[in-house]
Amino acid sequence: xxxxxxxxxxxxxxxxxxxxxxxxxxxxxxxxxxxxxxxxxxxxxxxxxxxxxxxxxxxxxxxxxxxxxxxxxxxxxxxxxxxxxxxxxxxxxxxxxxxxxxxxxxxxxxxxxxxxxxxxxxxxxxxxxxxxxxxxxxxxxxxxxxxxxxxxxxxxxxxxxxxxxxxxxxxxxxxxxxxxxxxxxxxxxxxxxxxxxxxx
Numbered sequence: 001x002x003x004x005x006x007x008x009x010x011x012x013x014x015x016x017x018x019x020x021x022x023x024x025x026x027x028x029x030x031x032x033x034x035x036x037x038x039x040x041x042x043x044x045x046x047x048x049x050x051x052x053x054x055x056x057x058x059x060x061x062x063x064x065x066x067x068x069x070x071x072x073x074x075x076x077x078x079x080x081x082x083x084x085x086x087x088x089x090x091x092x093x094x095x096x097x098x099x100x101x102x103x104x105x106x107x108x109x110x111x112x113x114x115x116x117x118x119x120x121x122x123x124x125x126x127x128x129x130x131x132x133x134x135x136x137x138x139x140x141x142x143x144x145x146x147x148x149x150x151x152x153x154x155x156x157x158x159x160x161x162x163x164x165x166x167x168x169x170x171x172x173x174x175x176x177x178x179x180x181x182x183x184x185x186x187x188x189x190x191x192x193x194x195x196x197x198x199x200x
Contacts, residue, residue, distance in 0.1 A: 034177035054079035
């Protein structure tokens with residue numbers, strides 16, 4: 001199974017042939033994170049462009065109306081992976097707020113994989129390798145959850161609620177993986193997440 005997975009990582013990502021070393025480094029960074037398995041798998045599917053966006057459903061013939069392909073968060077463009085997680089005006093505001101919370105410059109990336117790698121570079125140190133992308137995963141997870149709530153429950157997408165969800169998820173994952181020795185309280189995390197991450 002490991003060999004097959006390594007082969008797939010080497011040759012197939014998002015429907016195109018890729019450079020093996022760069023991809024292998026990205027997959028190692030992903031799978032070494034202290035996020036729940038469900039979140040790691042979701043992030044992996046996002047990175048290989050294999051989640052069911054409205055654009056993908058349209059290409060499969062499930063959605064026939066052009067208006068149905070629109071992003072439910074901003075209604076301005078078709079909902080692709082790059083759009084919903086990076087280019088959507090709601091997503092951009094979320095990333096700005098998260099970078100402000102972390103006290104780091106806003107992360108840019110030409111695509112979702114480049115964004116993932118750039119975000120990981122914000123946190124320096126070998127001890128932090130298991131938490132480098134924890135917040136990145138909390139962001140994409142909460143954007144996806146909000147998108148689904150808008151579609152299936154007809155709830156409104158509000159940025160403060162999304163930011164709160166991101167902080168709560170990331171803290172819960174961080175605390176759960178640190179075990180009983182974790183000294184980080186929610187207020188510490190809320191006020192200085194980077195200090196908590198760097199204190200490992």
